Amino acid sequence: MLSFSALFIEMPRCKRTLIGRVDPETGEIKPTDGRCRKNSPYQKAELTAEEKTMDRLKGKKVGELKKEIVRLELELAAIKSKK
Numbered sequence: 076m077l078s079f080s081a082l083f084i085e086m087p088r089c090k091r092t093l094i095g096r097v098d099p100e101t102g103e104i105k106p107t108d109g110r111c112r113k114n115s116p117y118q119k120a121e122l123t124a125e126e127k128t129m130d131r132l133k134g135k136k137v138g139e140l141k142k143e144i145v146r147l148e149l150e151l152a153a154i155k156s157k158k
Contacts, residue, residue: 095104122130132140 093107095106097103098105132143135143
């Protein structure tokens with residue numbers, strides 16, 4: 076007699092069910108949307124430094140952005156000259 080898995084597929088497969096992720100601070104399991112997505116309604120998406128900068132710059136006009144670039148280049152030059 077053959078096992079159930081040998082009849083339909085070549086190797087047995089495990090069925091895993093995602094119930095959530097472990098919260099590193101509290102150690103309890105926080106539910107996710109079931110697909111292990113980062114932006115589930117139960118998790119807050121952490122913004123990276125680049126995303127925070129892009130959000131800050133979204134509403135600015137081209138002239139303001141050019142001034143921002145010049146300011147950052149001067150700041151970078153000052154930091155490099157200190158080293």
